Amino acid sequence: MSAAGRPLHVAVRHRRLRVSGRSVGAAVRLLDSGARSFLGGCPPGELSLAFLTDGALAALHGRYLADFSRTDVITFAGDPAHGTAGEICISVDAAARHAARVGADLSREITLYMVHGWLHLAGYDDRGPASRRRMRRAEARAMRLLARAGAVPRFKLA
Helix, strand or coil: ECCEEEEEEEEEEEEEEEECCCHHHHHHHHHHHHHHHCCCCCCCCCEEEEEEHHHHHHHHHHHHHCCCCEEEEEEEEECCCCCCEEEEEEEEHHHHHHHHHHHHHHHHHHHHHHHHHHHHCCCCCCCCHHHHHHHHHHCCCCCCCHHCCCCCCEEEEC
16 A cells, blocks of 8 residues: 555554544545745655554553553664654554444544554654644644544444
8 A cells, every 4th residue: 555655554453443544544644745934744655554552552662662561652763764754553442432432433543543653753843842732733723734634444343
């Protein structure tokens, strides 16, 4: 699959998650098309998105970041010189819990996690208060862009 000329790999590793890879690609293409508004956007090259369980993401968290606690999103930067933009790994379970807790739509929540990872690859950081506010504003702009275009993928747990 290709998004805005970039190779895109979508791995659904959560047995209950249903989503069209095509709709995920459309969302990435739209984000890529608006890259100038987001620090130039995600670097060029192959982008991978993995939709995982809590356990699978916690294992990655432990293996690569020495922290085995649950988390919602992990982003691994790629190497544009070698044709890779990076990988965004999302806990579908974390998104489902949060959506249920705050009464949010699951599709919107998972898409927000995708946007968050894409913004990390674009150069946004959320480690301090000021950078976190900047990230949240960029997330809101990106989500409005997707919503206005009807490009929020439909995620469903079966």
